[in-house]
Amino acid sequence: MDSQTIVFAILALISLFGGIMVVTRRNPVHSILFLVLTFFCFAGFYVMLGATFLAAIQVLVYAGAIMVLFLFVVMMLNLREPEALEGGPSFFQTLGFIVAAGMAVLLLAYFAGRPGPGVPPFSAGETAYEVGGPESLGMLLFTEYVFPVEIAGILLLAAVIGAVALAKRKRV
Amino acid sequence: METTVGLNHYLILAALLFCIGIAGVLTRRNLLIIFMSVELMLNSANLTLIAFSHYLVNAVGMVFVFFTMTVAAAEVGVGLAIVVTIFRNIESLDIRKLNVLKH
Numbered sequence A: 001m002d003s004q005t006i007v008f009a010i011l012a013l014i015s016l017f018g019g020i021m022v023v024t025r026r027n028p029v030h031s032i033l034f035l036v037l038t039f040f041c042f043a044g045f046y047v048m049l050g051a052t053f054l055a056a057i058q059v060l061v062y063a064g065a066i067m068v069l070f071l072f073v074v075m076m077l078n079l080r081e082p083e084a085l086e087g088g089p090s091f092f093q094t095l096g097f098i099v100a101a102g103m104a105v106l107l108l109a110y111f112a113g114r115p116g117p118g119v120p121p122f123s124a125g126e127t128a129y130e131v132g133g134p135e136s137l138g139m140l141l142f143t144e145y146v147f148p149v150e151i152a153g154i155l156l157l158a159a160v161i162g163a164v165a166l167a168k169r170k171r172v
Numbered sequence B: 001m002e003t004t005v006g007l008n009h010y011l012i013l014a015a016l017l018f019c020i021g022i023a024g025v026l027t028r029r030n031l032l033i034i035f036m037s038v039e040l041m042l043n044s045a046n047l048t049l050i051a052f053s054h055y056l057v058n059a060v061g062m063v064f065v066f067f068t069m070t071v072a073a074a075e076v077g078v079g080l081a082i083v084v085t086i087f088r089n090i091e092s093l094d095i096r097k098l099n100v101l102k103h
Helices: A003-024 A028-048 A052-077 A091-112 A126-132 A134-143 A146-167 B007-027 B031-055 B060-090
Strands: none
Touching: A003 A028, A003 B007, A003 B031, A028 A052, A028 B007, A028 B031, A052 A126, A052 A134, A052 B031, A052 B060, A091 B007, A126 A134, A126 B031, A134 A146, A134 B060, A146 B060, B007 B031, B031 B060
């Protein structure tokens, strides 16, 4: 086993654990903290895949900004008691769990049936970091994808205005 | 025997995390936790895109992830504003109380 496999295995176990914890914890604050853990593991995967710029964005935007936003909302809402679990799982909850488990089995069967992983075109060479680095992404973003970038900017503006308009306390 | 991490491993991991997210969306009743499960699903889709991008030596997948993150950020901003509004109206985050349209 090379070091890459070991790092992948550790990160995969932590992220799966974090994901399961997000879904099963009753207190939303615990869920949020486990989700932050999972997002950090994702940043690790991105680095392993050579997407260094996106790993930085993942930590800054997801683990930083978005999760802090979640935490602030939980603090603002002043939730007293965690989710009630009266009378065990309902019919739809059982059905939902079965659907999710079935989909997991289907996807695993599909991927396990494929031929082996194959040799990656590069493992940790320089090219891997050139493809995912800020330079190559910036070149793409500001030449070929400049129109989507503009649209994304307008979308963010609309989201900011929408969020303020929605959350503003109405004076009656 | 030599083992290396391949595309398949990333795809399997992303699929498992996606299914955990689906289970969260379908079984939880807390609006915030459902929202977080959606974030988990978005991130596992991002992981798939980046894995393909890496193994095809093509940065376009990463550009796509960039836009996904933008949309996710916008979605979280508006979504949490809606959550705050809902909490102000029904004093709870339980989705079973959000059945006004049914009656």
